[in-house]
Amino acid sequence: MTDSPKYTLGLVFYPGMTSLDIIGPQQVLSSLPGVQIHRIWKTLEPVKTDDGMMVLPDTTLANCPQLDVICIGGGLGQVAVEDDPDLLEFLYKQGSTAKFITSVCGGSVFLAKAGLLEGYRAATHWAARDRLAQLDVTVGTERVVVDRNRITGGGVTAGIDFGLTLASILYGEEIAKITQLLMEYNPAPPFDTGSPEQAGAELVEKAMLFMQGMMPDLAIAQ
């Protein structure tokens, strides 16, 4: 157990992030042999996620080692931090040496703002597709988009599909299949409303209003 890690993986934790964006892939990737995970933010103080939970980073932007994989998720609070120069510089710097540059949900907006998606296709949460396109990124609507070493997942729950895809790239299909089995990832969504195309325009409009109603809680998250 004292072997040096095979892959060093950095997950960015920021106030107002969507916990499931990052905990989906974390659950997949933490189980792989030789993966060392860094949970990264400006300080080691607790960070409040957009579902109200407090989580602790273990690595700062300043003291983070060179990563093999960098990953950032989205969140209801992302707008408040996505132009942060320290964060964007960190992403750009890690991105210049990382083997894989990755995101889940609205996290691809951070990658684009850090200049890491020029000339690439990427996925994002359906509600962020226009914003990503405005940053000159070719938006893919697949669940997970793999374009060379950029691997990006769609909204929130797509982090699990993203994690398994990355596990397969790093460790091969059999290990990824075993991980899927251990997570009992045999999903049975109770409704067929998981994408805007399935849900239809009326429900999409209601969902946008509903999401705005979730925003006030973010005053606490910052």
Add this chain to the structure above:
Amino acid sequence: MTDSPKYTLGLVFYPGMTSLDIIGPQQVLSSLPGVQIHRIWKTLEPVKTDDGMMVLPDTTLANCPQLDVICIGGGLGQVAVEDDPDLLEFLYKQGSTAKFITSVCGGSVFLAKAGLLEGYRAATHWAARDRLAQLDVTVGTERVVVDRNRITGGGVTAGIDFGLTLASILYGEEIAKITQLLMEYNPAPPFDTGSPEQAGAELVEKAMLFMQGMMPDLAIAQ
């Protein structure tokens, strides 16, 4: 925003819990209007999940108010705490007044040990089915089992299906459908190995060995 909560939901946080078991439902249920979430453990000190993350409880077993919904998940570290008398007493006491008694993954073993599943059907992680049956519970292999006011999900990722099912029961179908859309829960598992039945005996055996290899890390989680 100063209205009293419509539902008070308690999520048990313990060392070695599987974060995704609980964060799946937390992500679903935290977005519902009027849900107040308590994250509960013995103290307010950070708790290490079985994927190595530190999370902060905000409520103790001793000071937790009467809950409408109690929920506990499983985890690689659950064996070390599942006979804890304080925890089992807490579950039993809350269970005697809660409107819904719920679990995800191996969490149903805790409910059974607290005497809350006598005469009920319940789901659990596939690797815990035998253990649950030995506790005189009728094991259901559905993704989510609803038996009167006991609502139990299968392994790890089933927490999302469980959360949406509970959202539908508490708030009706339309709100649950909107929540599924906002979480972009339109899963596309990369493999067809999400259940032991699909994966086959050989992969199940390999997965059991793989899981044993994940155990040493738990020395840190306790």
